[in-house]
Amino acid sequence: MCQLLGMNCNTPTDICFSFTGFQARGGGTDVHRDGWGIAFFEGKGTRLFLDPQPSCDSPVAELVRHYPIRSLNVIAHIRKATQGPTGLENTHPFIRELWGRYWIFAHNGDLLDYAPEFDGSFMPVGQTDSERVFCHLLQSLRQRFPRGMPERIALHSALDAFAAQIRPFGQFNFLLSNGDYLFAHRSTELHYLIRQAPFAVAHLKDEDVSVDFSEVAGNSDRVALIATQPLTDNEIWLPLPVDRVALFFEGAFFAGNVSAPDVLAGA
């Protein structure tokens, strides 16, 4: 299977520390050798770095680890192929445009006998179930809101309904962002952590690297991190609720289809 990493913040933040641990799992400390990718939103624009080779050996991953790109929303993925061969067109995250906004999607799981009908508005380029479900998701959103992007609660509710429709096909852990919001759906495994004041030292699980966030973060900064498996060994990562689409906005966590954040405090 694969691993997911997401970040959603209230102030542009770089992901170099977390990515260092995540990168090691792509063929170093773990088995996810079939490509990796990361997307950074900067305003409405996005940059997507993809590499079909393992992240632990990738020159592109080395760049990402050392080049601090400050972003409000980041999605990364390391792949262990289940459906579709290793190759650039099957490397997550995937990108499409809907309503004049870029959407970025990464999936961990396996959908079986899943063959949605496409109307041609969003078509998969590669062979993965993941890209297929992303195209299906955007097609559903566009059909439901043909005039443009709805406000947050309606969007969240539509994604919740879509996820419920897909769950019978198999494991469907995903991250989705349009640069404003980061949506996360756990069907089997997905954790989160919210870092905010008072900040402390965090220590990676996969590499002996620490950062003292009290020295680098501003007092009002709030950063939500979402990962398949916790990335640090001295912070408390919480499992996301199963079978619900969670929304992260400005570093706060909204568990279900609600208008107020559920948990503002993190570890």
Add this chain to the structure above:
Amino acid sequence: MCQLLGMNCNTPTDICFSFTGFQARGGGTDVHRDGWGIAFFEGKGTRLFLDPQPSCDSPVAELVRHYPIRSLNVIAHIRKATQGPTGLENTHPFIRELWGRYWIFAHNGDLLDYAPEFDGSFMPVGQTDSERVFCHLLQSLRQRFPRGMPERIALHSALDAFAAQIRPFGQFNFLLSNGDYLFAHRSTELHYLIRQAPFAVAHLKDEDVSVDFSEVAGNSDRVALIATQPLTDNEIWLPLPVDRVALFFEGAFFAGNVSAPDVLAGA
């Protein structure tokens, strides 16, 4: 204005040498400081590196210059902003998916009073005339061929007709690729060169760097390069015909809507 660089080959080739000269023009030997980008096709997949800072100072450009990515179709762009502020969402090349294929587009020019009607299938994210015309182009193609990608001659002919419709709005030099073909349209300035056996030494115009292609290229290799301004000073670059969409396929040049290559021999 901006500068364009394209490469189309019959065998996967890296663009490190040409990019070295092109990168220098992004704020070094020339004035195109408002961002840059490059897209590489690998099969049906594509990787797009974008940076809103000048290419001459960009760590991402340093990576691209030193990391040989072998590709059949490459499109690069350095920007001097005319419409739309500097920012990631206004940085070329742009990417969209149509008919289950990625399309990459970069533009050099300025279209005035150009406000196409969009049906919602492809919407601009940023503020440039360039992204606007790319969305318009894909919308037109989809309307004309709703069932999927037509064969090469029909596609070429549709692009020729579209370009004719846009030319009255202003300068419209562009490069477009779907990973199989590279289309190039010159309204003011665009040159090309075909490298094939017998190969010789090429020397960059913008940096004192040479490569002896007889040592690195295979006998049957054929590489077409397309650039706003010639990149080397000891090879003969030809201007593309004005106001026609040229097609490059497997390193060969097709000037108009024809089925046989016009020029196979280059300098």
